Amino acid sequence: MMPPISPDLIAQQNAPQADALHDEYQALGRKLERRGIAIDTIKSRVKGWSVAVPSWGAGRGGTRFAKFPLAGEPTNIHEKLEDCAVIQQLGRTTPRVSPHFPWDCVSDYAGLRQEAEALGLGFDAVNSNTFQDQPGQAQSYATGSLSSTVSATRAQAVEHNIECIEIGRQLGSTALTVWVGDGTNFPGQQDFARSFDRYLDAAAQVYAALPDGWRMMLEHKMFEPAFYSSVISDWGSSLMAAQELGEKCKCLVDLGHHAPNVNIEQIVARLHRAGKLGGFHFNDSKYGDDDLDSGSINPHQLFLVFNELAEAEANPRGGFDPAYMIDQSHNVTDPIESMLASAEAIAGCYARAQLVDREALHAAQEANDVMLAFRTLRAAYEIDVGPILAMARMEQGGAIDWLTTYRASQHRARKAQERKAVGLGAGIV
Numbered sequence: 001m002m003p004p005i006s007p008d009l010i011a012q013q014n015a016p017q018a019d020a021l022h023d024e025y026q027a028l029g030r031k032l033e034r035r036g037i038a039i040d041t042i043k044s045r046v047k048g049w050s051v052a053v054p055s056w057g058a059g060r061g062g063t064r065f066a067k068f069p070l071a072g073e074p075t076n077i078h079e080k081l082e083d084c085a086v087i088q089q090l091g092r093t094t095p096r097v098s099p100h101f102p103w104d105c106v107s108d109y110a111g112l113r114q115e116a117e118a119l120g121l122g123f124d125a126v127n128s129n130t131f132q133d134q135p136g137q138a139q140s141y142a143t144g145s146l147s148s149t150v151s152a153t154r155a156q157a158v159e160h161n162i163e164c165i166e167i168g169r170q171l172g173s174t175a176l177t178v179w180v181g182d183g184t185n186f187p188g189q190q191d192f193a194r195s196f197d198r199y200l201d202a203a204a205q206v207y208a209a210l211p212d213g214w215r216m217m218l219e220h221k222m223f224e225p226a227f228y229s230s231v232i233s234d235w236g237s238s239l240m241a242a243q244e245l246g247e248k249c250k251c252l253v254d255l256g257h258h259a260p261n262v263n264i265e266q267i268v269a270r271l272h273r274a275g276k277l278g279g280f281h282f283n284d285s286k287y288g289d290d291d292l293d294s295g296s297i298n299p300h301q302l303f304l305v306f307n308e309l310a311e312a313e314a315n316p317r318g319g320f321d322p323a324y325m326i327d328q329s330h331n332v333t334d335p336i337e338s339m340l341a342s343a344e345a346i347a348g349c350y351a352r353a354q355l356v357d358r359e360a361l362h363a364a365q366e367a368n369d370v371m372l373a374f375r376t377l378r379a380a381y382e383i384d385v386g387p388i389l390a391m392a393r394m395e396q397g398g399a400i401d402w403l404t405t406y407r408a409s410q411h412r413a414r415k416a417q418e419r420k421a422v423g424l425g426a427g428i429v
Contacts, residue, residue: 001118004082004085004119013401018394047092047392051282052324053087053343054328055081055100056100057338058080059074059080061330084097092396093393094326095122098123098177105167123172125168127176129160130157141181144180145157146198147199147231154202158205161209165214175215175217178203185228200245215248215249215323219232220235220251221289251277253271254327255281255284255285257281264305265308268305269308280323280324282324282328283328284302337403
């Protein structure tokens with residue numbers, strides 16, 4: 001299968017920028033060398049690091065009020081894979097796609113896996129959906145799924161999750177992500193303790209179906225669609241559930257699923273200490289669960305999260321193997337451009353975390369030298385790692401300037417002529 005963007009075009013776009021990039025890379029290398037850091041070592045680490053993209057993120061998102069479709073956006077998993085391949089081809093940081101079911105259901109999963117491989121992609125964690133009712137569904141999730149008071153509804157939700165595991169097995173995935181919208185909108189609507197017990201009982205049945213080598217990741221969310229209480233509302237609830245379910249169950253941290261101003265980087269450290277740090281859904285937020293592009297609002301917080309991840313990797317305790325995925329809603333941008341920008345921002349924070357002088361940081365911490373500890377972290381954050389990221393992309397066949405190259409490819413315009421148009425999305429008003 002031909003790649004979605006011509007490699008010749010990428011090479012043509014890179015050619016006039018290559019000399020300047022080499023000059024900037026060498027200048028940064030000399031600066032880092034004075035600090036005892038080999039730039040090629042950091043570049044190699046960047047090349048070895050990756051983040052998955054969500055299949056659903058390849059299309060335009062929406063709010064409760066409206067969705068404004070983009071000409072040429074994908075309407076099925078095959079078109080989603082093609083757009084995800086563009087992101088990987090230009091950015092070289094996103095080799096895996098995380099599918100969502102039943103949104104991405106097909107009749108031939110072995111064929112879908114081959115299709116993805118032909119595009120240079122693999123599959124990451126599979127995601128179940130028990131927060132929406134589907135056509136022909138026997139039981140409604142209006143009042144809950146895994147925690148429903150109706151035993152038949154809980155059984156249906158369990159069955160769907162087990163089906164997702166089987167699909168994932170065929171796709172080559174080794175993880176199931178479970179997020180439920182279960183909760184309440186009114187005080188007294190449910191008994192908090194009993195709803196949690198029902199959730200645990202149902203989740204245990206899903207856990208029992210995990211193949212060897214698989215993980216089950218529990219995603220918490222403070223609010224929405226339940227605005228008074230959520231069954232798995234925070235990292236504490238997630239941790240309690242993961243500890244009770246078993247060794248293969250971990251906690252997944254979505255950066256937007258917390259109360260405003262929560263110290264997410266501290267949560268990362270706590271979950272790692274407990275051996276339950278399963279993975280991340282990267283995005284950004286201003287007011288709540290905004291699902292904005294990663295690093296667009298608070299890039300420093302993203303860096304601090306990666307600083308804790310670097311600490312965890314250096315001190316793995318019972319193990320360190322978190323799954324990384326972008327999880328955003330692209331309401332006003334081209335999703336390909338947003339996910340390329342996010343992947344670059346995330347990789348940039350990973351690279352900066354590798355530049356922290358850990359020996360100096362730990363010494364300052366032990367000496368209670370507050371300013372020196374802070375400045376040691378800030379020194380790494382303030383380094384422009386753009387030349388490292390661009391060089392890593394170019395050496396792997398990606399684009400030095402991914403935005404200009406993508407727009408020069410006219411990919412979206414071509415797909416607007418080939419693909420079925422997406423209809424307008426109605427809001428609540």
